[in-house]
Amino acid sequence: MDIATAELVLDAKAFLGEGALWHPQEQRLYWVDIEEKKLHLYDPVTAKNSTLHVGERIGTVVPAAEGGALVALQNGIHHIDITSGKLTLLVNPLKQNDIRFNDGKCDPAGRFWVGTMALDARHGAAVLYRMETDGSITQVLDQLTISNGIDWSANGKKMYFTDTPSQQLQSFDYDKQTGQIKNEKTIVSIPVEEGSPDGFTLDAEGNIWVALHGGGSVVCYDPATGKALQKIEVPCPKTTSCAFGGKELDILYITTARQGLDAEQLKKHPLSGGVFAAKPGVKGIAANFYKGKVYT
Numbered sequence: 091m092d093i094a095t096a097e098l099v100l101d102a103k104a105f106l107g108e109g110a111l112w113h114p115q116e117q118r119l120y121w122v123d124i125e126e127k128k129l130h131l132y133d134p135v136t137a138k139n140s141t142l143h144v145g146e147r148i149g150t151v152v153p154a155a156e157g158g159a160l161v162a163l164q165n166g167i168h169h170i171d172i173t174s175g176k177l178t179l180l181v182n183p184l185k186q187n188d189i190r191f192n193d194g195k196c197d198p199a200g201r202f203w204v205g206t207m208a209l210d211a212r213h214g215a216a217v218l219y220r221m222e223t224d225g226s227i228t229q230v231l232d233q234l235t236i237s238n239g240i241d242w243s244a245n246g247k248k249m250y251f252t253d254t255p256s257q258q259l260q261s262f263d264y265d266k267q268t269g270q271i272k273n274e275k276t277i278v279s280i281p282v283e284e285g286s287p288d289g290f291t292l293d294a295e296g297n298i299w300v301a302l303h304g305g306g307s308v309v310c311y312d313p314a315t316g317k318a319l320q321k322i323e324v325p326c327p328k329t330t331s332c333a334f335g336g337k338e339l340d341i342l343y344i345t346t347a348r349q350g351l352d353a354e355q356l357k358k359h360p361l362s363g364g365v366f367a368a369k370p371g372v373k374g375i376a377a378n379f380y381k382g383k384v385y386t
Contacts, residue, residue: 092320096308096344096366100132100139104363107345108289109150109193112335114376119335119343120159121365122148124190129161129170132365134336142175144168149191152202155379162191162204167221169384180384183219183227192216193238193289193331198246199223199266200381203230205237211255218251220269223382230271239290239300239331244375250277250298250313252287259287259298261313278316284309289331289345293372299342301329308332308344310370320370326362327351334374342368 102123109122119132129142129151146163151170153159158171166182184191184206194204200223208215216234221227231237236254242264243250249264249271259278262271278298280287285305290298297319298311306327310320328347335343348356348363356362 091318094320094322094368094370096322096324096342096368098325098361098364099134099343099367100137100365101361102130102139102364104130104345104347106330106347106349107363107365108330108347109148110289110291110331110333110343110345111151111153111195111377112333112339112343112374113153114339117337119333119365120151120153121331121343121345122151122161124148125349129159131172134341134367142170142172144170144175144177147190150194150204152194152196153377153379154384155200155381156384158384160202160380160384162194164190167191167202167204167227178384180225181221181227183229189215192236193240195240196378196380197242197249197264197266197269198378199269200379201269202380202382203240205231205234205240207234207236211236213255216253221380221382222269223380225382238288241290241292241298242378243292243296244294248313250290250292252290252300254286254288254303257282257286259290259300259311259313277313278311285329288329291333291374293334293374294339295372297372299332299370301332301344303328303330305329308342322368322370324366326359326364327355328362333377339374339376340369340372342370342374344368
């Protein structure tokens with residue numbers, strides 16, 4: 091297995107950096123700090139990182155075709171105006187105060203898929219939702235614990251997903267027309283000592299790059315065989331999400347966290363909470379946008 095090391099590009103010291111997503115038109119990396127309630131927009135050309143305070147825990151962000159983005163906050167899914175920071179509530183399926191949104195992305199048809207978790211990460215409390223382009227929302231999976239990484243194959247026939255404590259990556263047959271999934275299958279099992287599967291992304295060759303939380307790395311897996319192909323080591327243990335970016339989509343950006351690290355660990359890993367980058371020799375797939383109506 092090829093091993094490389096990621097380099098720090100932004101010493102953000104995020105408490106819980108997450109949700110990495112490259113905006114292909116803006117040429118910026120969108121990412122979030124869940125517990126600090128911040129949406130970040132990083133421009134690698136200028137090295138400027140802009141911050142929008144959203145007022146609630148923010149699980150993830152996805153761009154909207156009409157402009158701006160969707161953010162999954164603890165009090166619902168909102169549209170956010172990236173210039174002004176104005177939030178507009180679209181829908182809120184969350185009924186319990188101790189449940190928050192976690193990771194999510196848009197599928198090839200422009201629907202927004204987003205999962206949840208309990209604040210105490212209790213078993214079976216999480217679900218996965220699918221938000222249609224008409225704004226309606228459907229619960230697709232239940233009895234999850236930490237609904238996390240999600241993405242689709244370039245041909246639109248497969249959906250990949252992880253419920254972090256399962257230590258597994260799942261594949262589903264995916265119907266782009268209806269958004270239905272079926273035939274769940276475990277494709278990768280990850281030993282606990284290597285870290286737990288967090289956010290992930292696909293490359294143009296169809297392989298899955300998974301941030302291993304607690305493992306200080308992003309590992310590339312072949313979904314057909316489950317074999318680990320490449321590893322990007324990160325100089326801090328809490329790797330959380332990743333996304334291919336840059337003009338050629340050949341730079342892998344990686345978010346990390348400081349949450350759960352004590353003073354001694356932070357002294358040992360002072361770059362924790364930073365954003366890192368590596369060039370693994372493959373290209374990614376452009377992010378899908380939410381194609382529903384966001385402006386009234």
